[in-house]
Amino acid sequence: MLRLEVKNLNKNFTIHTQGGMKVKGFENINFSVKNGEFLSLFGPSGAGKSSILKTLFRTYNTTKGEILFHRDNKEIVDISKASESEILELRHAEIGYVSQFLQVLPRVSAVDVVAQQLIFKGEEQTSSRQKAKEMLAYLSIKEELFDLSPLTFSGGEQQRVNIAKGIIAPKSLLLLDEPTASLDKNNTMKVVEKLKELKKQGVAMIGIFHDLEAMEMISDNIYKLKRVN
Numbered sequence: 001m002l003r004l005e006v007k008n009l010n011k012n013f014t015i016h017t018q019g020g021m022k023v024k025g026f027e028n029i030n031f032s033v034k035n036g037e038f039l040s041l042f043g044p045s046g047a048g049k050s051s052i053l054k055t056l057f058r059t060y061n062t063t064k065g066e067i068l069f070h071r072d073n074k075e076i077v078d079i080s081k082a083s084e085s086e087i088l089e090l091r092h093a094e095i096g097y098v099s100q101f102l103q104v105l106p107r108v109s110a111v112d113v114v115a116q117q118l119i120f121k122g123e124e125q126t127s128s129r130q131k132a133k134e135m136l137a138y139l140s141i142k143e144e145l146f147d148l149s150p151l152t153f154s155g156g157e158q159q160r161v162n163i164a165k166g167i168i169a170p171k172s173l174l175l176l177d178e179p180t181a182s183l184d185k186n187n188t189m190k191v192v193e194k195l196k197e198l199k200k201q202g203v204a205m206i207g208i209f210h211d212l213e214a215m216e217m218i219s220d221n222i223y224k225l226k227r228v229n
């Protein structure tokens with residue numbers, strides 16, 4: 001079943017500090033993703049990969065084109081034209097975004113950062129924390145760090161906490177912007193294994209990987225972009 005259809009999507013940036021100068025983000029993007037499928041965006045630096053993901057999540061507005069999201073209730077919403085409140089509802093319930101960087105409040109422990117995602121979905125606290133610990137351990141976070149704020153963790157540790165947070169309670173569509181950028185091979189492969197489990201659960205995913213082996217292992221389809229400028 002289809003989850004997302006992107007039709008003739010274009011994005012220009014207007015640089016207001018440069019007298020309204022236009023910069024091309026990307027143009028004529030067309031793809032679709034089904035439930036349980038992983039689509040990778042691939043292309044040179046500056047081709048527009050991150051900007052596409054941000055446009056799908058509506059962090060950026062669309063210049064031209066359609067982003068048709070098929071909701072769990074079978075309704076179809078055009079993300080490029082939906083109201084702010086519809087977008088907030090979609091982000092809350094159906095679309096997740098995992099960036100390279102962890103953003104958390106100070107003084108919340110790594111376990112709680114991850115467990116909160118399950119608690120938001122209505123799962124009970126004790127089992128949520130237990131599952132969060134298992135996910136952190138799987139991603140090689142040392143147990144002595146579990147109860148500390150991840151703000152003091154290394155770059156790679158923060159990224160693993162971020163992935164744990166992003167995938168423990170997956171929504172129907174998951175957007176992944178270089179989630180393994182600063183991970184070693186072993187941890188990258190562990191993340192790939194987890195993403196394969198999500199595919200089996202029917203989660204549709206669109207991702208950017210700089211590790212080509214990881215990209216080949218996880219992708220059902222690869223959308224190749226050329227530099228537009």
Ligand SMILES: Nc1ncnc2c1ncn2[C@@H]1O[C@H](COP(=O)(O)OP(=O)(O)OP(=O)(O)O)[C@@H](O)[C@H]1O
Binds near residue numbers: 026044045046049050
């Ligand atoms: N917020 C922004 N304001 C202005 N221009 C932007 C903005 N975000 C991206 N761009 C421009 O859009 C183009 C595509 O950038 P984007 O970051 O999407 O590329 P990318 O393929 O993800 O590159 P990389 O692989 O280096 O991360 C670039 O020319 C960039 O300068």
